Amino acid sequence: MTGSVSIPPQLKAQVEEHLEPLILSDEKLRDISQRFLKEMDKGLGKSTHHRASVKMLPTFVRATPDGTEKGDFLALDLGGTNFRVLRVQVMEHAVKKMDSQICPIPQEIMVGRGTQLFDHIAACMSEFLDSQNLKGETLPLGFTFSFPCEQKEIDKSILIRWTKGFNCSGVEGKDVVKLLKEAIHRRRDFNIGSVAMVNDTVGTMMSCGYPNSHCEIAIIIGTGTNACYMEDMKNVQRVQGEDGQMCINTEWGGFGDDGSLDDFLTEFDREIDRTSINRGVHTFEKMISGMYLGDIVRLVLKKLTEDKLLFKGKVSDALCTAGKFETKFISDIEKPDTKIGIENTRKILTDLKLDFDTVDLHVVHLVCQTISKRSAHLCAAALATIANRIRENRGLERLKSTVGVDGTVYRKHPTFSEELQKKVKTLAPECELTFLISEDGSGKGAALVTAVAERLARQSRLLDSDSENDEEN
Ligand code: BGC
Numbered sequence: 001m002t003g004s005v006s007i008p009p010q011l012k013a014q015v016e017e018h019l020e021p022l023i024l025s026d027e028k029l030r031d032i033s034q035r036f037l038k039e040m041d042k043g044l045g046k047s048t049h050h051r052a053s054v055k056m057l058p059t060f061v062r063a064t065p066d067g068t069e070k071g072d073f074l075a076l077d078l079g080g081t082n083f084r085v086l087r088v089q090v091m092e093h094a095v096k097k098m099d100s101q102i103c104p105i106p107q108e109i110m111v112g113r114g115t116q117l118f119d120h121i122a123a124c125m126s127e128f129l130d131s132q133n134l135k136g137e138t139l140p141l142g143f144t145f146s147f148p149c150e151q152k153e154i155d156k157s158i159l160i161r162w163t164k165g166f167n168c169s170g171v172e173g174k175d176v177v178k179l180l181k182e183a184i185h186r187r188r189d190f191n192i193g194s195v196a197m198v199n200d201t202v203g204t205m206m207s208c209g210y211p212n213s214h215c216e217i218a219i220i221i222g223t224g225t226n227a228c229y230m231e232d233m234k235n236v237q238r239v240q241g242e243d244g245q246m247c248i249n250t251e252w253g254g255f256g257d258d259g260s261l262d263d264f265l266t267e268f269d270r271e272i273d274r275t276s277i278n279r280g281v282h283t284f285e286k287m288i289s290g291m292y293l294g295d296i297v298r299l300v301l302k303k304l305t306e307d308k309l310l311f312k313g314k315v316s317d318a319l320c321t322a323g324k325f326e327t328k329f330i331s332d333i334e335k336p337d338t339k340i341g342i343e344n345t346r347k348i349l350t351d352l353k354l355d356f357d358t359v360d361l362h363v364v365h366l367v368c369q370t371i372s373k374r375s376a377h378l379c380a381a382a383l384a385t386i387a388n389r390i391r392e393n394r395g396l397e398r399l400k401s402t403v404g405v406d407g408t409v410y411r412k413h414p415t416f417s418e419e420l421q422k423k424v425k426t427l428a429p430e431c432e433l434t435f436l437i438s439e440d441g442s443g444k445g446a447a448l449v450t451a452v453a454e455r456l457a458r459q460s461r462l463l464d465s466d467s468e469n470d471e472e473n
Helices: 009-022 026-044 114-131 176-187 200-207 267-274 283-288 290-306 327-333 338-351 358-393 408-412 416-427 441-472
Strands: 071-078 082-091 094-104 141-145 149-153 156-159 195-198 217-221 225-232 245-249 399-406 431-437
Touching: 009 290, 009 358, 026 358, 026 416, 071 114, 071 441, 082 114, 082 441, 094 114, 094 441, 114 176, 141 176, 141 200, 141 441, 156 176, 176 195, 195 200, 195 441, 200 217, 200 225, 200 245, 200 399, 200 441, 217 358, 217 408, 225 283, 225 358, 267 283, 267 290, 283 290, 283 358, 290 327, 290 358, 290 408, 327 338, 327 358, 327 408, 338 358, 358 399, 358 416, 358 431, 399 408, 399 441, 408 416, 416 431
Parallel strands: 071 141, 141 195, 217 399, 399 431
Antiparallel strands: 071 082, 082 094, 149 156, 217 225, 225 245
16 A cells, blocks of 8 residues: 555645654664664763663673583563463574463563562463473573563573563562572472573574574564674673673663653654653663554554544544554554555554544555654664674674564564665665574573573583692692
């Protein structure tokens, strides 16, 4: 559906005037990219990271799997709308998801007490272990926890803040691994082995394409958004050591929290923030991710209606109620097949009890397109910055690299991935990126990180005992 063709010229001009602040030219995107680079430096700096909005969190993941790892692992995945427990088998040069169980997290638990949340997680784990006849075993655990955490060690991770729909009391500032272990202990019906904590971006990077290709960047564009990449240790000033690399969880969702994107924020973005459960934080995420896109579209439609450019000027309940216009509607409306797109739009607007005509269908399409494009372009600006940074770190004229991707917005929206990739090419022409969609990245990746951590611990124990033997001899 070409949104603009069927809109009369005068109406089109008026609608476009409203949409103009939501369209980001290449020049604006280059400006955003430069600001993002500054924030990345701030986040990595020893004396500046405390006040950085892009946190650039060290993950202590220094090595990717070398193919010798093996064993059975439990994996947990918490961060989107559901919680998952998985059993993952790591074999030499392969990783396989064996079984898994999805446990929905009721809304009241998402914003309830922290102990309640961890008891719920432990109860789901117990149920899963029962179903697998694994209660007696003590499996190592990879825990994908997709929130910004200050990682102290691979099994010690302090939650900085909740994001997306979560806001449980008594967890921010605490070690999440400890809270999980305490909940398991309270039950007394099963045990776990060593634990590795992983952000979903890191799990995606570690598992994407394994063992054939090797990712060094991963992005998530789903309920929330974020990216991680391999940074040179010499630039990670907060961690001792100059050699090698470390995976950095950028937490790019926080970009703009210090006001650095204020001139790009629209009245709609400010309204989304004002009515969110975490006001003033994760500014960039609120312009991009699936948790917010539907509501941004709703607010634009509401404004156009108030200005008598849509729905005969009738501002109905659906336009005034948060969450009514779901993000998945955007994908349905933007279906590349015109007929299907129009039909979907008609059905959605009918279900929402909106009083529309044929021109309205095209205006709604144009709004959806504008919002999803802005999201893809903002991601592209940040991703181009990361790719260019890696290229410059290595003193390369051209960088060839692979980006692991996950998240419903990227997977389900019909043109998002294309828009994103096209714009990255424009903004970082010296970087040739291959995009790989991750399959079960969070689960498999967490198991791989745990397996690598176990291998490294084994190797360092061997080294220690070697050096003790040397001293004795
Ligand atoms: C979190 C990140 C996470 C991203 C994608 C954001 O809200 O802060 O840690 O990686 O969502 O799930």
